[in-house]
Amino acid sequence: MEYIILLLAGILFATAIYNLLQKQLLRIIIGTVLISHGAHLVILTMGKLKRGQPPILDESVADYTDPLPQALILTSIVISFGITSLLLVLSYRTAKENNTDNMEEMRGESNE
């Protein structure tokens, strides 16, 4: 199972990178969203999967799944949410101001 999830993470990364390398802002944002999904899966897998009960203490349970990756991911989910929303608003403002959402057209003047 672990290797299947890692494969999935790899595919998520690949599609994310492909989207990141596009010119349109919306695609780039989608790329960042996918990349964080992929990263969460990798972190989760590092603690091994399905080895016990959910990490909530109970006297009748001996084995728990690894709680540490879960704590890390929880932090990360919230941060990625913050970043995604900031990027969204930023790109919408940028597109409004410049009348374009093409990154190649938003370079500095000296480079044109």
Add this chain to the structure above:
Amino acid sequence: MIFAVLLPLVLALFIPFLSKFKEKVHTGIFVVLIPLGIFLYFVSFVGNDFSPIHHTYNWIPSLNINFDFYLDGLSLLFVLLISGIGTLVVFYSIYYLHTSENLGHFYVYLLMFMSAMLGVVLSDNVFVLYTFWELTSISSFLLIGYWHHRERSRYGAQKSMLITVFGGLSMLGGLVLLSVITGTTSIRSMIDQVDVIASSGYLPLILVFILLGAFTKSAQFPFHIWLPDAMEAPTPVSAYLHSATMVKAGIYLVARFSPIFVDYEWFFITVSLVGIITLVWASYMAVRQTDLKGILAFSTVSQLGMIMAMLGFGTEAAVFAAVFHILNHATFKGSLFMIAGIIDHETGTRDIRKLGGLLTFMPMSATLALFGTFSMAGVPLPFLNGFYSKELFFGATLLNENSSSIASFLSAAIPYLAVFGSIFTFVYSMYFFFGVFTGPKKLHLLTKKPHEAPIGMLISPVVLVLGVIIIGLFPNIVNGSLLNHAAQAVRNSTVQYTNIHYWHGFEPQFIMSLIVVGVGLILFLTLKKWSNIYSIIPGKLNLNKLYDKIINKTDDYSARITNSYMTGSLKLYMSIILAAIILFSFTVMITTGGFNNITFDDLAEVEIVDISIVLIMVLAAICTIFINNKLSLIIITGIVGFGISLLFVVFRAPDLALTQLVVETVSMALFLLAYYHLPELRKREETVGSSFTNLFLAIGTGALITMVGIAAHSSDWFKTISDYFVETSYTLGGGNNIVNVILVDMRGLDTLFEITVLGIAALAIYGLIKVRKDKEAE
């Protein structure tokens, strides 16, 4: 002692406030008290019974870096020069710099330099020494560029900075090697371990590194080119930094480390050869200069070469002559710089071709210059200190025993080269004095009518010239009390005390002096006839042009290289970064055998539910690439997000599943809000090449993540730390939900920062929206 070193730096903080009243009271009047106080403090140590003093103040004890101040004879000599000449220079600057100048900056830089220089000569810790060393380079840079509106000043400042800092860095390399080999950061402990250093095999490398530092700082050939350009600094600075103190830091370094190298033959060869070449070349070049300060700059370079050469000889007589000349050079050269400043001040030019016959207008300055130049020339008169050290130098050049052929060839050639160089020293000294003060008057070329300098401006050179005369008449008053201790410190052993005599018979050194004066006189009188030689040597061989070329080419090429990849295209930057990550990670993983131990044991079983979720996600992810409708794209991305939360459920992470679900929903709402404002997606308009590159980078990164993940899963290098959280969740955190306890308790600070980030993002979003509204309202 630390107070003496840091006092100028601390008091420099108050200079900006004092300089507010500069119209009423010249800021220099306050500043002059600082070096005077330091001088009076250190002068109390001078005496025949002086013994070294050691003070330690902790700074970074864990790295063995402390303010280890060690005052021995050599340090004492330098400290007295720094504070003594410093006092005179600041006093002189009160009359030299008008109150309309930016005095605050000037004195802050000068005090910074004073602290730095005191630190250099007092530090026993090599890294503290290095820090102060670079600080002197920086303050020298600032002082040369003091009149920063002048192009030449900026050029000179940059040149001195580049050359001396290059040398400083190389010196740091040598110091690091030394401290690694000996396991100590103290110079004295290093000297105690000479055998360890000699047997380590790194001695040649250390020698090269340290000498590069010393040669660049002390303007030795071929690094001397920065010193003439440094003359753009105000004259007090030239007299102080670029003649009496800072340029002698290289000399100090060689002297301080010479006990380590003295038995190593290449030390003698390199230092003597470079010193002698510098002496000859710079004194030869000095005769050609037309700027008074240019003559003095080359003269300084040549005298530094002479001192350097004597340290290279390393014999008792040579070392004694070297420390004696350090003192003498500071007295006569300091006074001559001040005279040059006075001439500049009172006539409006420093061009010797426009000057002449000033003796009648400036009798006082002329008298002072007479003593200074004749002492510099080494004219055999009993009241000129320059003659004594010059003759001791000639005596020291007569070396005999040497083992290898190079060394014995060199020691045979040295006396001749020394005489040859000294002849030109004589010529430029005469040229300086007679060119300015005698001959036809050229008043029509001057912008001002020349007159004698104000009395205050003359006090400092008078004091220095008195030093020349007193040391000349009674050389033995500084001998036992100061110079002998300094020579002992350099030799790291006791030095036989010998009286200095004016007359000691027809010995070779006296004959050498006579040759210098005789030939020098002839050459000076026939100067016009032979000066064409300069068009042959150096002719077109010009080190300055080489330097300029290197700097310009470096500028050009670095601009070209940078512009070739800094195109402003974020996509290109991303591609370069990703390609580098893929390349390096795979190389490292493959060469270190990271992928070799992949096992398929110890995996969780696969269930039909999991597989179907994974398949849906894969499908959705791939679709994001091909969809060209923004609404569909957003919804498809949502499918991946909800898939993740389902996976969290399957993998028994209830907190994650809940959070992901909420976040995904809110994100969707946000995307749909922004959706209306964002332009429609276009078809991917790419060339085949660029889409192939993108594909390669995407698949490469994906493969890297999967492979590294699998390799990490198959290895068991480290024990998991999660058990700790499971065991202590209740006892330490008082909670049953382990994930929650980790978040709010064990890693609470982390969560606090997370909230902060979220808050900042929220503020930024609010700002972005609000700005638009304000604009629209207008």
